[in-house]
Amino acid sequence: METEEIETVEGFVERVAAIDVAKAAGMVCMRFPHPARDGRRVQEVWNVAAATSAVLELGDRLLCPGVTRVVMEATGLVLEGVLLPPGGPGPGVLAGQRP
Template identity: 50%
Template sequence: MLEETRDRDEIVERVAALDIGKAEVVCCVRVPSPSGSGRRAQEVRTYPTMTRSLIALGEWLAGVGVTRVVMEATSEYVRHEGA
C-alpha cells in the first residue's frame, strides 16, 4: 500500500539529467538564467563513454554548479558490493 510521506516540494536550482547509452551519454543541464529574469537556462551536450570524456562531463557539471543529477538508462546496471 502506498503511504504518504512528509517530503516537501523542492525546486533544485542546478540540475542535470543523463541519458546513458553504451557509446554515449547525453546530458541536459538546467540552471538559473544568467539574465536574472527568473527564467531557466538549458544546455544539452553529448559525451562519448570513454574515461577522458566522462571526466570532462564531470568537470562541466562541477563548473556550472550542478548539485543534483538524475539518470536514465535502458540497459541493466549491476552494483557490485564494495564498488
C-alpha cells in the same frame, strides 16, 4: 550543443542535470539559473562519449555552473539522487562514486 532559455518553476532543484546513458554515448541535459535574467533558467543539451576522459570532462562541466543533483537513466532504470557536494566531489572522485 543546444542552449535555450526557459521559465523558472517552483519546487525544482535549482542546478540539476540528467543523463540518458547508452553504450557508446550519453545525452546530457543541464539546467541552471540564467546568469543575467532573474526568474529565468538556461537549459543546455549535448552528447557525451562513453570514454573516461569524456566522463571526467563532463564532471568538470557540471561543476562549473554548480550542479548539485544528477539523475541518470540507463536501459529503463532511473537512478536518482546522485548528489555533488559543494565545491565538487574532490580530486579523483567521480560524482556518484562511493568512497
